[in-house]
Amino acid sequence: MENKKAIVIGAGISGLSAALKLKDRGFEVVVLEKAPRAGGVIETFSENGFKAEGGSNSVMVQSQRTLDFLDRIGAKPKMQLSNPVAKKRFFAKGGKPRAVPMGPLSLLATPLFSPLGKLRLLCEPFVKRIPDDDPSMARFAQYRFGKDVLDYAINPFMAGVYGGDPEKLSAKHAFPPFWNLERKYGSVIRGAMKSMREKRAAGNFFKPMMISFEGGMQTLTDCAARALGDSLKTNAKIISIDFGGSGWQVQWANSDEVCENYDALVVAVPAPEVASLPIAGSFAAKLEFLKSIVYAPVATYTAGFARESVAHKLDGFGVLTPAKENLSILGSLFVSSIFPGRAPDGSVALTNYVGGMRRPELAALELEKMRAIVLADLSKLLGARGEPTFEKMFFRERAIPQYNVGYGEILDQISDVEREFPNIAFVGSYRGGVGVSACIESALSAAEKLAAKVSV
Numbered sequence: 001m002e003n004k005k006a007i008v009i010g011a012g013i014s015g016l017s018a019a020l021k022l023k024d025r026g027f028e029v030v031v032l033e034k035a036p037r038a039g040g041v042i043e044t045f046s047e048n049g050f051k052a053e054g055g056s057n058s059v060m061v062q063s064q065r066t067l068d069f070l071d072r073i074g075a076k077p078k079m080q081l082s083n084p085v086a087k088k089r090f091f092a093k094g095g096k097p098r099a100v101p102m103g104p105l106s107l108l109a110t111p112l113f114s115p116l117g118k119l120r121l122l123c124e125p126f127v128k129r130i131p132d133d134d135p136s137m138a139r140f141a142q143y144r145f146g147k148d149v150l151d152y153a154i155n156p157f158m159a160g161v162y163g164g165d166p167e168k169l170s171a172k173h174a175f176p177p178f179w180n181l182e183r184k185y186g187s188v189i190r191g192a193m194k195s196m197r198e199k200r201a202a203g204n205f206f207k208p209m210m211i212s213f214e215g216g217m218q219t220l221t222d223c224a225a226r227a228l229g230d231s232l233k234t235n236a237k238i239i240s241i242d243f244g245g246s247g248w249q250v251q252w253a254n255s256d257e258v259c260e261n262y263d264a265l266v267v268a269v270p271a272p273e274v275a276s277l278p279i280a281g282s283f284a285a286k287l288e289f290l291k292s293i294v295y296a297p298v299a300t301y302t303a304g305f306a307r308e309s310v311a312h313k314l315d316g317f318g319v320l321t322p323a324k325e326n327l328s329i330l331g332s333l334f335v336s337s338i339f340p341g342r343a344p345d346g347s348v349a350l351t352n353y354v355g356g357m358r359r360p361e362l363a364a365l366e367l368e369k370m371r372a373i374v375l376a377d378l379s380k381l382l383g384a385r386g387e388p389t390f391e392k393m394f395f396r397e398r399a400i401p402q403y404n405v406g407y408g409e410i411l412d413q414i415s416d417v418e419r420e421f422p423n424i425a426f427v428g429s430y431r432g433g434v435g436v437s438a439c440i441e442s443a444l445s446a447a448e449k450l451a452a453k454v455s456v
Contacts, residue, residue, distance in 0.1 A: 003028045004454055006264040007250050009241075009277065011232060012040025013436055014427040014443040015268030016224035017069065019231065021447035024072075025455075027264065031228060032236040032252055038225040041399070042436070044216030045392050049344030051216045052302035052392035057335055057351060058082065059220070059436045061209045066437050069444065075213060075223040082210040086338045088316035091156050092327065095380050097312065097319040100153070117148025125187040133172075136405050140171035140178070144188060156320035159330040162434065163296035163356025163400050173411070174403040212339045220436070241265070242280040243421060264423045264454045266447065270295070270398055271430045283421070289413050293430050295398035297363040301374050302335070302351045304343055304390030311383025314348055319381060323358055328373040330356050332381065347389065350378065357402065367393055401430035425450040 004027050008019040011033035019031045031038075043054035061067060070076040090097035093112055101107040107118060130143050141154040150166070158166045162174060172179045178188050185191030199205040213219035225232055239251040244261065251259040267274060271290040279287065318333035330353040336343035343349040352374045355363025362373065370393055378384035414426050425446040432442025 004263040007262040008266040010268030011038035017443035018447040025451040039221035044218035050390040054394040073223040073227040078214045086317040090319035092321045113148040120146030125190045137166040137169040160320040165357040168404045173407040294402040298399035299354045299363040299395045303388035
């Protein structure tokens with residue numbers, strides 16, 4: 001019996017992951033990527049011993065399944081575990097990085113929260129469940145933890161993860177760990193402790209680990225692309241996509257023009273790009289809702305300095321900035337402190353995030369203006385002096401999808417389309433989480449379900 005055929009449109013980490021899962025399930029797979037290279041926003045730039053990432057700087061591995069995937073593509077031997085110092089995080093207050101409290105004693109001593117704010121936080125286990133079905137992250141955080149925690153912890157954290165506005169982000173969909181703990185246990189703090197004990201007792205506790213790779217994050221997608229071999233077609237143009245009742249007819253070209261029928265279709269491009277695909281008939285109209293997904297524009301500006309030019313010890317993962325601090329950057333990662341090989345000896349590298357939903361207009365600044373605003377903040381926050389010895393900027397107009405209040409309706413609509421056309425799957429950061437690990441796991445699950453449907 002001939003193998004089933006699958007076609008994947010888009011070769012970011014989600015598309016690559018889905019394609020490899022389908023290949024492992026026995027499908028003949030074709031992956032189409034319009035760009036000259038696979039990887040999407042994951043891109044590493046190297047120069048004179050410095051490295052700068054165009055997307056995420058790390059992967060937070062949350063399960064054995066992700067580790068198995070890294071092993072499958074040959075990336076596991078190239079993994080780099082983060083420096084233990086990366087467990088230390090900073091939020092800015094009063095123009096200075098303040099260490100995030102990691103225990104009861106450090107909570108009592110932290111200047112991040114006022115005495116009343118600390119007391120309010122400690123009262124969280126006694127707060128009733130929030131009555132809203134889909135509160136904003138701001139509403140949820142203030143209700144459960146108080147305004148101090150919202151302003152100087154949740155606000156910068158949401159900026160760091162989503163480049164987002166906690167007044168608009170959905171607690172249920174943007175940060176489900178908090179939401180699920182509150183729903184199940186009635187308290188985030190009490191629930192976190194109980195959940196940990198339950199996992200340990202069940203023997204299924206996986207200790208998360210932060211990793212990158214030798215050569216940077218692009219090593220991840222390069223390994224996945226190599227694992228696909230000739231199945232990956234770059235510089236590919238899609239001419240038409242048509243649903244034929246039991247499968248998909250896709251016409252595409254790179255060096256040659258091809259028109260074939262496929263048993264399964266995976267759409268792995270960012271949501272706003274789905275509308276630009278040449279999809280025929282009424283099916284295209286059913287996907288119009290994807291245009292409503294808001295994306296935050298984000299620029300990353302990585303700067304290298306001689307070590308003595310930065311006063312701060314850089315003894316942590318980085319510093320995130322609350323909106324109340326009125327700084328231009330959303331945060332600065334101490335990348336040379338987290339992983340080796342990010343800066344030459346005697347130098348440090350800082351990756352700074354600008355824009356997001358807080359200050360979207362700043363993300364598109366020209367290099368000279370970007371340099372000026374970032375250096376002004378780094379001088380204030382970290383005591384950085386002089387001009388950088390290295391710089392690299394990336395701008396992503398649609399960097400991070402916003403899981404805003406009401407996002408459940410969008411997710412339901414996607415599921416409705418997949419039920420109506422059972423041999424299609426939509427994967428990407430707009431579904432299942434925005435982190436690299438979340439994208440991998442979500443894509444693997446979607447491909448597994450799709451393979452099961454098509455094989456019936």
